[in-house]
Amino acid sequence: MKNRFTPLNLTLGSLFVALTAIGANITSIIPGLAVGGVPITLQTFFAVLAGLVLGSRLGAFSMFVYMMLGLVGVPVFAQFKGGPMSVLSPTFGFILSFIFIAYIAGKIIERKQTTLSYISASLIATALNYLIGTNLMYLAYMFWFEAPSGFTYKLAWIWMLPPLPKDIILAVVAGLLAYRLHRSGITKYQTSMEKNSA
Incomplete structure (x- = not known):
């Protein structure tokens, strides 16, 4: 059935849930991992x-599962945190954005599979992550979390400048890596497995 996920789908989705959890805590697993102090x-x-x-x-869907695992208490968020109170954290908007950026990135490359489309999709998704996450962080500080003295909307965006170069580089790397995986036939293999199980 086209509307159902196959065992291969679920396996790959679970892999990305695990990778995202590891990625959230990579600095805890490998201390000192930073670029320019970031x-x-x-x-x-x-x-x-x-x-x-x-x-x-x-x-x-895989990013939705990642978010829900964290909210039910599995320590998959940054600094091995989790639990329903995470939704009140000023940075929860970035986690919520993962669902949307994965969807948008996927939609873009489903239309066209070129090197440029993969990199563009990755950069657009990263920009959306900043847009959703930073705006929800600002709202959190304004309405339900104690804001630092002198906190403004401009300051919220200034806070995002240090990690920006790193995230742009990682976005390009993600696009190139995904394109290489596509060219290697992994995407074709997944599609054929889905057809065989239909």
Whole structure:
């Protein structure tokens, strides 16, 4: 059935749930992993890659599962945190955005599979992650979380400048890696397995 995920789908989706959890805590697993003093986290990288490799539906679903695992208490969020109170965290908007960026990245490459489309999809998804995450962080500080002294909307965006170069580089890497995986035939293999199980 086309509307159902195959065992291969579920396996690949579970893999990206695990990779995103590892990416969230990579600096805890490998201390000192930073570029220019900015800690490297790979949550957004794997969320984008999920959409590029798995497609819009499965990519978004895998990120939804990742978010729900964290909310029920599994320590898959950054600093091995989890639980329903995570939804009140100022940074929860970035986690929520993973569902949307995986979907958008997948939708873009489902229309065209070129090197440029993969990189463009990855950069657009990363920009969307910043847009959703930063705006929800600002709202959190304004309405239900104690804001630092002198906090403004402009300051919220200034906070996002240090990790920006790292995230742009990782977005390009995600696009190139996903394209290489596509060219290697992994995507074709997944599609053929889906047809055989239909």
